[in-house]
Amino acid sequence: MDVFVARQPIFDRRQQVVAYELLYRARDSRVAEISDPDLATTEVFINTFMDIGLDRVTGQRRAYINLTRPFLLGQYPLPFHQDSVTLEVLEDIVPDTELIEALRGLSQQGFEIALDDFTFRPELVPLLRIADVVKLDIRQLDAEALQQHVALLRRFGVRLLAEKVETRAEFARCLELGFDLFQGYFFCAPAVLRGKQAVPSRLATLRLLHKLNVPEFRFDELAQTISTDATLAYKLLRYINSAYFGLRRKVESIRHALVLLGQKNIRIWLNLIALSHLQDKSHELMVTTLARARMCELIAISRGQEQDKDKYFLVGLFSALDAFVDMPMAEIIESISLADDIVEGITRRSGPLGTVLEMVLHTERGEWASMNPLGLSAAQINSAYLQSIAWAGEMMQLLGD
Known part of the structure; x- marks a missing residue:
């Protein structure tokens, strides 16, 4: 059964x-x-x-x-x-x-x-x-x-x-x-407060997200941006020096960390670290968002779309971005550079990315009748959900203070 x-x-x-x-x-x-x-x-x-x-x-x-x-x-x-x-x-x-x-x-x-x-x-x-x-x-x-x-x-x-x-x-x-x-x-869920101005940490996060998501970025420029924020730099180094990466020697500089991550992984992991940097946000919001991102990624892999798994991860990670920075999603999307299919998936729940995100949201809420438009087995959905929760807990420990 x-x-x-x-x-x-x-x-x-x-x-x-x-x-x-x-x-x-x-x-x-x-x-x-x-x-x-x-x-x-x-x-x-x-x-x-x-x-x-x-x-x-x-x-x-x-x-x-x-x-x-x-x-x-x-x-x-x-x-x-x-x-x-x-x-x-x-x-x-x-x-x-x-x-x-x-x-x-x-x-x-x-x-x-x-x-x-x-x-x-x-x-x-x-x-x-x-x-x-x-x-x-x-x-x-x-x-x-x-x-x-x-x-x-x-x-x-x-x-x-x-x-x-x-x-x-x-x-x-x-x-x-x-x-x-x-x-x-x-x-x-987001609490949209009209007329609320983003505090400096949120503005810095938006600037970092913009730099991360342009088609090409320069390692030196990104390293300089991160180096100006001691907490963000500490979390990056703590993360990459963890057992998760299994590195043989310690990372000693921000630029070295970025080179080891590689351009593809930088977008994923620094986006994640940037959101965790907003310390006034609910711990549960971060756990939920991480689990959502991971489940989107796992569903993509299970459907043979491993080459696009990073996009699915970002759709899940950014699905609650308005809750993190207390700004309407439309304004946030204008301030950072995201691929069109990611934007459509987040804002309209359309396209392959949006379909998977919608499925994951239904799973979170226990809305069983609506949660499986892709024809996956219950075992696949259940396994992805439980793996995502466990992974989110591990990431919170790595990203913690």
Whole structure:
């Protein structure tokens, strides 16, 4: 049976990632000896992560996992440690005596319990007395109902998680209401602030990106540009001196580093380092962007387009460039030199580059029905996604301070 896996970050009030919700979906309905397709999906999901390892996917952060009723009732063992997961109770599970007793037992074992897509009904009060976290979909509740839910749920001493936070205004409103945790596209999407002037580090980054992406560039000129920025120079040397390159001797100058990289690799790796130089940006934004770039590259390789893999990497890397420099994408594109097919892929999601980028974005969001226009197998998509997450974590260590 094929299975797709994705993750969505969960943030605290300081916009730091504290957990990931794991999303999964099986595509094979021909399941032998199992009559419940939801149970079959969950069984595949758990077996998959027993083999892969949760830490590979979550980076040792907590995982929020949806489980079907048979697992919550103990008909099948939970192969997770209590400290590593939060068990999500779906909104359509019947809160009968059997389920409530089972959840109470799981809570006493040390498992954290979350109620997903919660809307208050009196019969759900016993669940609230057990739950640690309650997730409210802010798009399903109007402003008055949301405020009423927050006030009511505070009486039960639960932490509140706002789902589907998509704008800065919604995040500010949820902060004001007292939510503890947050989930939604706002945290990994651009926040376009009209009239905001780029600070010097961002202007320097744009200048570097322009120099990197002209058809030809001079090593001496590029080395001089990098040498004027101590942090950027340090990150370049730290990166190229790492075990990743396996060099036999240390690099001693910026120009030497550029020569060793070669013109083709310079564009890829310095673009990456330049973005990591924007230290005021969310760690999760950088991780997401790196994983996206790597997955675009891996999909290109799997489709026999290895000669163009660098273009696919750049499309993924630059897909959130407006979030890094807090400027509209159209203005950024005008200020740096990118090939036309890369621009079309980023801005219009068109052409081969855009098709792959769109596919990767659907995978990130768990939008399974729309994510595979290229006819790849589930195994290929799942492998590329998991490899990309692991690679992004390794790169963050190399590029870190």
